Amino acid sequence: MAYLWLTIAIIAEVVATNALKASEGFSKLGPSLLVIGGYALTFYCLSLVLKAIPVGLAYAIWAGLGMVLIAIVAAIVFDQKLDIAAVVGMAFIIVGVFIISVFSKAISH
Template sequence: MSPTTIAYFYLGMAIICEVIGTTFLVKSQQFTRLVPTLIMGVLYVFSFYLLTHTLKTLPLGVAYALWGGLGIVLTSIVSIVIFKQNLDTPALIGIAMIVSGVVVMNIFSNSV
């Protein structure tokens, strides 16, 4: 497997850990529930650990844009599906703009 493929795998796993960790952040109820707080902390640490492996191959700006952008989209989906929270039109437009920026960067940038 190429180093770039491995880097994207690490990045994907980092994003998943961050999104699940953020879900447990809500479940921690402002750090008043021990188990969700501990799970959240472990997932955040593991997410950053995986991100450091990504940065061995991918530029910081590219990795962080993907991590942040995909994290926002997935966290928004979790908030709708699990927590039954609604996003209004401006929120959806903003998320679409973030996704568009990540797509443009990945398709047209020579940094990747």
């Protein structure tokens, strides 16, 4: 169940962060409400995740995957360009999250 909450937290963060860009400094109501609701949902779900997964590991997975997904959505929605260094760096983040999730003994599988 913890991984379901973590997935929801990541998706909510991706939505909220991209809505933050779309809110144009909180001058647009719809995106601003998405920011507030998205981050509220994110941190609620993370609080549930931390009942089962150590904080350092949960944060590494949440932040790493969130960063990669936010960059991908921003590239698609806001036409933000990703150079080769950004793509390679994000590939390393994904590999790191995979290693933590599959091989770490500090996390319950």
